[in-house]
Amino acid sequence: MAIADFELVLFGGSGDLAMRKLLPALYALCHDRHLPASARILCVGRHSWDTPQFLAAVDKESKPHVTADALDEAEWRAFCTRIHYLAFDVSEAGCYGQLATCLRPDAGLTRVFYLATPPALFARICHNLALCGLTNANSRVVLEKPLGRDLASARQINTEVGAVFIESQIFRIDHYLGKEAVQNLLALRFGNILFEPLWRREWISDVQITIAEEIGVGTRMGFYDSAGALRDMLQNHLLQLLCIVAMEPPVSATPDAVRDEKLKVLRSLRRFTPTTLSQHIVRGQYRNGYIEGQAVPGYRNEADANPQSRTETFVAVKAEIDSWRWAGVPFYLRTGKRMADQLAEIAVRFKPLPHSIFAQQSGSFQANSLVIRLQPDEGLNLNLMAKTPGDGMRLKPVDLELDFRESFKMPRMDAYERLLLDILRGQLTLFMRSDELEAAWEWVEPILDYWEQEGSMPAPYAAGSWGPAAASALVGRDGLQWREEALPEI
Ligand code: BG6
Numbered sequence: 001m002a003i004a005d006f007e008l009v010l011f012g013g014s015g016d017l018a019m020r021k022l023l024p025a026l027y028a029l030c031h032d033r034h035l036p037a038s039a040r041i042l043c044v045g046r047h048s049w050d051t052p053q054f055l056a057a058v059d060k061e062s063k064p065h066v067t068a069d070a071l072d073e074a075e076w077r078a079f080c081t082r083i084h085y086l087a088f089d090v091s092e093a094g095c096y097g098q099l100a101t102c103l104r105p106d107a108g109l110t111r112v113f114y115l116a117t118p119p120a121l122f123a124r125i126c127h128n129l130a131l132c133g134l135t136n137a138n139s140r141v142v143l144e145k146p147l148g149r150d151l152a153s154a155r156q157i158n159t160e161v162g163a164v165f166i167e168s169q170i171f172r173i174d175h176y177l178g179k180e181a182v183q184n185l186l187a188l189r190f191g192n193i194l195f196e197p198l199w200r201r202e203w204i205s206d207v208q209i210t211i212a213e214e215i216g217v218g219t220r221m222g223f224y225d226s227a228g229a230l231r232d233m234l235q236n237h238l239l240q241l242l243c244i245v246a247m248e249p250p251v252s253a254t255p256d257a258v259r260d261e262k263l264k265v266l267r268s269l270r271r272f273t274p275t276t277l278s279q280h281i282v283r284g285q286y287r288n289g290y291i292e293g294q295a296v297p298g299y300r301n302e303a304d305a306n307p308q309s310r311t312e313t314f315v316a317v318k319a320e321i322d323s324w325r326w327a328g329v330p331f332y333l334r335t336g337k338r339m340a341d342q343l344a345e346i347a348v349r350f351k352p353l354p355h356s357i358f359a360q361q362s363g364s365f366q367a368n369s370l371v372i373r374l375q376p377d378e379g380l381n382l383n384l385m386a387k388t389p390g391d392g393m394r395l396k397p398v399d400l401e402l403d404f405r406e407s408f409k410m411p412r413m414d415a416y417e418r419l420l421l422d423i424l425r426g427q428l429t430l431f432m433r434s435d436e437l438e439a440a441w442e443w444v445e446p447i448l449d450y451w452e453q454e455g456s457m458p459a460p461y462a463a464g465s466w467g468p469a470a471a472s473a474l475v476g477r478d479g480l481q482w483r484e485e486a487l488p489e490i
Helices: 016-031 051-061 073-080 093-102 119-131 151-162 180-190 221-246 255-267 274-279 404-408 415-425 434-454 469-476
Strands: 006-011 040-045 083-087 110-115 139-143 170-172 204-212 281-287 289-291 294-296 314-319 331-336 343-350 369-375 379-387 395-403 459-462
Touching: 006 016, 016 040, 016 051, 016 073, 016 415, 040 093, 051 073, 051 083, 083 093, 093 119, 110 119, 110 415, 119 139, 119 151, 139 151, 151 434, 170 415, 170 434, 180 221, 180 369, 180 379, 180 404, 180 415, 204 221, 221 255, 221 281, 221 314, 221 331, 221 343, 221 434, 255 434, 274 281, 274 434, 281 434, 281 469, 314 469, 331 469, 395 404
Parallel strands: 006 040, 006 110, 040 083, 110 139, 139 170, 204 331, 281 459
Antiparallel strands: 204 343, 281 314, 289 294, 314 331, 343 369, 369 379, 379 395
């Protein structure tokens, strides 16, 4: 589907996200001939630069993030001619005149306002845009996470942005939904007959969703220390993945059909009780350790860290879904920084055999599992038992592996490229609706309140490990192990 001519106004245009992700993704779309010839990008920032100065910064900070096979010097130059920079204080309505003079006075043009700013500015920017007559029925607004700090602030964002834009104009980004493997999970579940009969409590023992990062907080201490892993990753990315795994088949792939089903999952998440708050959640904070053989500092010793910080850099939660399909199936969600490996995956683990006819060597029988790999490589592994060649009936676990890159031999599309394309096409399926956002906060907020009241410290874990020991105990109490703990030693 071709993209209609547009202007994209990028607030936070000189920020980290714009430089590392958004401008490289826009370049990639340009390189792949998705952008109409006259489409323009107006970056708004606080640095008092002119456009040539801004472009010098883009060259330095953005260009290195363009994938090598897409980078072509002449194309990069041509892409840069689409970019204009405006320096003004976005909270001041009086400053929007200069934006107005830069925008083309064509009511038919799609106008995308991308707010890659702190959420505290969302309401003001939307209000000022409306006040200055810059919005119309062809406008869209994109909201970057974090979408609030708690339920009240998320509601406030919804109300204030909703006072200017109607729901179908609002694109709440969760970049995990733009990842190839997540879309492939939709294809796997709803494009094949094979898994649906098995996708339920009768056959599935548990689901583990892990997003483990080797990186620490880097230069983002200011943001991260006030957010923590629960707000940064669990409230959004992990819960969205859970929704895609657990939702009922939607009637179609239209935005509301999919989002209605995700919402039902969020609403059927079992609420925490005082007991489950203390037993089903583990939080941790990394200490000094080693990543790939290199010594790395603990969280409180990072640059700009508060040496008394109680912020969690790891969280693991046992979630339960009260529905006919999922009653009794635990969903373990886990994420952390400075972990043993850089990986994101969803492991759906099936129940053990009810009865084995094979006189099996002890310990070698493994229940089937399906692992959807999101990162670093994208693909699927279906773990089955097979006979080892030769004499005797000895069974061994083997993997049926699908590597998306190998199978399709096509360049991958970065999550932001895909989501930007959807925004430009007005396609909302991969974006969160206001009620989904609020339902996710409703479930997560009691955890934050509990931590606040209880006042204990996150459990320490060594950088380069799989998190605190309590995380193993979380699944161990249910007689289970995390996937890496269950893997045979090589
Ligand atoms: C972001 C978080 O939303 O996702 C970061 O704010 C995190 O803390 C990042 O590092 C992980 O995304 P990805 O795509 O690199 O796994």
